[in-house]
Amino acid sequence: MKITSARQSVSTGAVPSSRTALELNAVHKSFRTNQGRIEAVAGIDLRVGTGEIVAFLGPNGAGKTTTIDMMLGLTTPTSGTVSVFGRDPRTAVEAGQVSAVLQTGGLLRDLSVRETVTAIAALHGAKDRIEEVMERTEISSLARRKVSKCSGGEQQRLKFALALLPDPQLLILDEPTAGMDVAARHAFWDTMRQDALAGRTVLFATHYLEEAQDFAERTVLIGSGRVLADGPTAKLREMTGGRVVSAMLPPGRPTAPALAALEAVGQVSSVRLNGLRVSVTGPDSDTAARMLLNELAATDLEITAPTLEAAFMALTGEDS
């Protein structure tokens, strides 16, 4: 895992390698605006192996969409290189090796769902895949509905179906589940997981931190056009300094001695009190829990893992 931030630069072991699906080397992208030049992407290095599911996580304006556009050959880097299966991204897109579900653009509102899928299948020479793809993305029951009458989530599923038509080896998804309800989101990710097991590579940009947590083994955290952290999602969570143990202190007793005792527990990074609920953060949650229950007569104990929001704030000093 590689962690790079203004404050630290640490290596904790690389992500397992396989055949390279996607590679970015020293990629920069700047835009000229009325306010001067904006560097949307400020030097990104990234390698994604086949069969990986990678979350591209970052706050608004971090550079995710700009980077994805370069992965798809929709725009070119100001400097640096992007390759998909060793080829120029446009060539890979044209060959059907990579396809995408993007935030913006193109569904024709007057066509029905089936007409849309059929038209795009014809472009890809993939008419034999229509039924399978519609079934997999659960839009068969919407086949005759006009696109304009589909909900946001249904339109996302349709876009997903279109992306699957060429049977791409790499799927790039920009906020793919935006507008989907919880059940549709889970169904979507189940399909993705099966696809990754079958060797398809998936890279998705998301604001849903839970989604990175639940569906990606690897998370690339982006901020200000740079990679801030890149590694197993579970490791990223651990970087916040362990678990949070919280419990209710007994009423009618002074709290200061309890707080002092908890602060003395090895490797504790913080002890906070809110009313009688005390929260202890640190890697040794077992010791803190034992002390709370056995020595301090605390009740209602909870142990929680840190969230990616916490990891993000720890790395960037900003709110996600």
Ligand SMILES: Nc1ncnc2c1ncn2[C@@H]1O[C@H](COP(=O)(O)OP(=O)(O)OP(=O)(O)O)[C@@H](O)[C@H]1O
């Ligand atoms: N065509 C453009 N011209 C000028 N500035 C741009 C252009 N495209 C993007 N930017 C700027 O580059 C930065 C990165 O934008 P980008 O859309 O890549 O971020 P993002 O991480 O995808 O954000 P979001 O999560 O909000 O979609 C932002 O400051 C944005 O305003």
